[in-house]
Amino acid sequence: MNSYVVGIDIGGTKLAAVVADKNGNILQKVRKPTEAEKGYQYAVQLLLEMVDQGIHRAGLKRESISGIGVSCGGPLDTKTGVVYSPPNLPGWDAVPLKALIEAEFHIHTVIENDANASALAEWRFGGGRGYNYVLYMTMSTGIGGGIVANGQIYHGANDSAGEVGHQILLPNGPLCGCGKRGCLEALCSGPSIARRAQAAIRKQPNTHILDFTDGSIDHVKSEHVLQAARNGDALAISLMDETAYYMGWGIANLVNILNPEIVLIGTIAVAAGDLLLNPIRRTVADMAMQRPAELVQIMPAQLGDAVGDLAAVSLVIGN
Amino acid sequence: MNSYVVGIDIGGTKLAAVVADKNGNILQKVRKPTEAEKGYQYAVQLLLEMVDQGIHRAGLKRESISGIGVSCGGPLDTKTGVVYSPPNLPGWDAVPLKALIEAEFHIHTVIENDANASALAEWRFGGGRGYNYVLYMTMSTGIGGGIVANGQIYHGANDSAGEVGHQILLPNGPLCGCGKRGCLEALCSGPSIARRAQAAIRKQPNTHILDFTDGSIDHVKSEHVLQAARNGDALAISLMDETAYYMGWGIANLVNILNPEIVLIGTIAVAAGDLLLNPIRRTVADMAMQRPAELVQIMPAQLGDAVGDLAAVSLVIGN
Numbered sequence: 001m002n003s004y005v006v007g008i009d010i011g012g013t014k015l016a017a018v019v020a021d022k023n024g025n026i027l028q029k030v031r032k033p034t035e036a037e038k039g040y041q042y043a044v045q046l047l048l049e050m051v052d053q054g055i056h057r058a059g060l061k062r063e064s065i066s067g068i069g070v071s072c073g074g075p076l077d078t079k080t081g082v083v084y085s086p087p088n089l090p091g092w093d094a095v096p097l098k099a100l101i102e103a104e105f106h107i108h109t110v111i112e113n114d115a116n117a118s119a120l121a122e123w124r125f126g127g128g129r130g131y132n133y134v135l136y137m138t139m140s141t142g143i144g145g146g147i148v149a150n151g152q153i154y155h156g157a158n159d160s161a162g163e164v165g166h167q168i169l170l171p172n173g174p175l176c177g178c179g180k181r182g183c184l185e186a187l188c189s190g191p192s193i194a195r196r197a198q199a200a201i202r203k204q205p206n207t208h209i210l211d212f213t214d215g216s217i218d219h220v221k222s223e224h225v226l227q228a229a230r231n232g233d234a235l236a237i238s239l240m241d242e243t244a245y246y247m248g249w250g251i252a253n254l255v256n257i258l259n260p261e262i263v264l265i266g267t268i269a270v271a272a273g274d275l276l277l278n279p280i281r282r283t284v285a286d287m288a289m290q291r292p293a294e295l296v297q298i299m300p301a302q303l304g305d306a307v308g309d310l311a312a313v314s315l316v317i318g319n
Numbered sequence: 320m321n322s323y324v325v326g327i328d329i330g331g332t333k334l335a336a337v338v339a340d341k342n343g344n345i346l347q348k349v350r351k352p353t354e355a356e357k358g359y360q361y362a363v364q365l366l367l368e369m370v371d372q373g374i375h376r377a378g379l380k381r382e383s384i385s386g387i388g389v390s391c392g393g394p395l396d397t398k399t400g401v402v403y404s405p406p407n408l409p410g411w412d413a414v415p416l417k418a419l420i421e422a423e424f425h426i427h428t429v430i431e432n433d434a435n436a437s438a439l440a441e442w443r444f445g446g447g448r449g450y451n452y453v454l455y456m457t458m459s460t461g462i463g464g465g466i467v468a469n470g471q472i473y474h475g476a477n478d479s480a481g482e483v484g485h486q487i488l489l490p491n492g493p494l495c496g497c498g499k500r501g502c503l504e505a506l507c508s509g510p511s512i513a514r515r516a517q518a519a520i521r522k523q524p525n526t527h528i529l530d531f532t533d534g535s536i537d538h539v540k541s542e543h544v545l546q547a548a549r550n551g552d553a554l555a556i557s558l559m560d561e562t563a564y565y566m567g568w569g570i571a572n573l574v575n576i577l578n579p580e581i582v583l584i585g586t587i588a589v590a591a592g593d594l595l596l597n598p599i600r601r602t603v604a605d606m607a608m609q610r611p612a613e614l615v616q617i618m619p620a621q622l623g624d625a626v627g628d629l630a631a632v633s634l635v636i637g638n
Binding site: 075132133145149154155156157158159160161162163164166167168171178180249252253254256257258259260261287288289291292295296 | 394451452464468473474475476477478479480481482483485486487490497499568571572573575576577578579580606607608610611614615
């Protein structure tokens with residue numbers, strides 16, 4: 001009986017292969033460094049071995065596996081299963097990942113970008129359970145997103161939908177990693193919050209933010225701003241409020257366009273909780289249309305560090 | 320054989336009932352004024368009579384009709400078929416339109432907001448034929464929108480998705496009809512273009528825009544700006560370029576979020592053609608991410624004045 005699945009999580013620094021049952025219980029997990037500089041052939045070969053190792057350690061055989069889900073940085077083509085040079089995987093250009101995996105195992109394989117796969121995992125196992133219209137947003141080194149409507153990922157025409165972090169709010173604002181200016185990501189990602197904090201401290205050094213670092217302005221990170229804000233530091237609070245304003249503005253636009261029941265926000269929003277979420281909620285109530293704004297809930301994502309494994313697994317667990 | 324359908328188009332000033340075959344050919348059309356001030360009971364009773372009249376004139380019987388589609392201003396609930404005080408239908412609060420129609424005819428009835436129904440009509444009969452991801456935008460007295468993905472309207476959690484005209488670009492910008500500031504609609508709808516033109520002419524009266532009116536600045540409309548731009552008037556061209564910039568910015572955000580194959584824009588974009596669409600396309604190429612921007616086409620809507628009838632009809636024509 002093939003009632004188990006395999007999940008593969010491909011990150012820029014770590015590879016993981018997990019074996020799970022159809023309820024998403026992880027039975028075995030194998031981890032290795034990606035060593036991206038060795039090229040994709042090395043990593044793919046390693047992954048194939050890791051999958052076999054996981055299956056073996058779980059006391060199963062290949063025949064017990066009904067599907068393999070792969071969560072990987074995009075851009076990628078979910079129909080052909082080809083990966084196109086993700087920023088965190090230099091040299092992975094036009095890698096036929098689905099074909100390589102299926103050639104080895106002869107098991108149905110689904111490739112998905114990590115933000116979309118995480119959105120599906122939050123819908124299936126996390127904060128999105130029971131909701132028909134879920135918007136998931138990452139908020140860490142970047143701001144990504146995934147849209148799940150009626151249990152299906154909304155892919156768009158070439159698997160590019162959900163790039164919610166690259167909506168432009170301030171066309172003359174700070175430069176974004178994508179090359180444009182004033183994207184939501186360039187204002188509210190972890191590094192963007194840190195950059196705004198560093199500039200603000202240089203102008204207004206009367207702050208306790210530096211108490212949480214080694215004293216160097218250059219070493220200020222978003223988590224130091226959050227810690228200082230929790231301790232009542234005025235500059236840190238104003239930086240968090242500014243972050244909430246931009247997040248709220250961006251989410252208000254998304255609420256008007258997508259009308260989600262729930263918006264789940266990861267990492268930084270999970271760490272900050274209501275300190276960040278409450279001013280985001282107020283801004284959304286203020287800037288979005290009344291009918292969709294009344295309905296939407298804005299909540300922290302629930303899966304935390306487990307999201308990577310469950311993202312991959314959720315791609316091949318049936319409805 | 321019930322191979323015909325009825326479409327009902329409810330506007331603030333006009334009611335229409337059409338009878339069509341399943342290819343969308345309109346066999347009969349009955350029109351009456353809405354006389355909204357007489358209340359919804361009057362209009363609904365009138366509509367029921369108009370439907371019977373249309374069926375009779377087409378030489379058919381009620382038994383020949385397989386479905387009734389109703390296109391109406393929102394907000395409304397597509398599941399219950401209840402209409403909630405559309406701005407153009409004062410007093411239509413919580414009108415159980417679907418139930419009232421089905422009680423009379425015992426024919427399956429589908430209620431949809433007009434922008435969504437128009438998007439479906441453009442997908443089925445107009446510029447969106449053959450595309451899996453279509454974004455339709457109205458651009459006349461307001462800016463509305465409808466999203467059609469894989470032949471289905473994307474409704475969102477409470478039928479509020481697609482309010483693309485209320486994404487906020489300039490939070491301190493001009494007041495919008497919705498009560499917020501700096502919505503795309505407050506910058507690029509017909510009345511918004513006229514308002515910007517009137518303000519610009521007062522500052523810079525050296526323009527030929529007034530040649531197309533009775534000479535009164537207060538009477539300047541968006542079509543006068545377009546006419547003057549076609550004739551090479553510098554101020555009019557800069558107003559159209561400004562309009563294209565804001566439209567392009569808003570569409571770039573939508574392209575990143577929704578990844579459509581085609582964006583179809585109505586009325587003003589149809590009238591202006593490439594004079595407006597080319598600078599919109601350049602702005603989208605500049606502001607959207609490369610992968611979705613390379614794919615998307617930005618085109619005028621195709622159905623013109625026929626969209627109202629076909630919008631209603633397309634709701635009850637099968638795939």
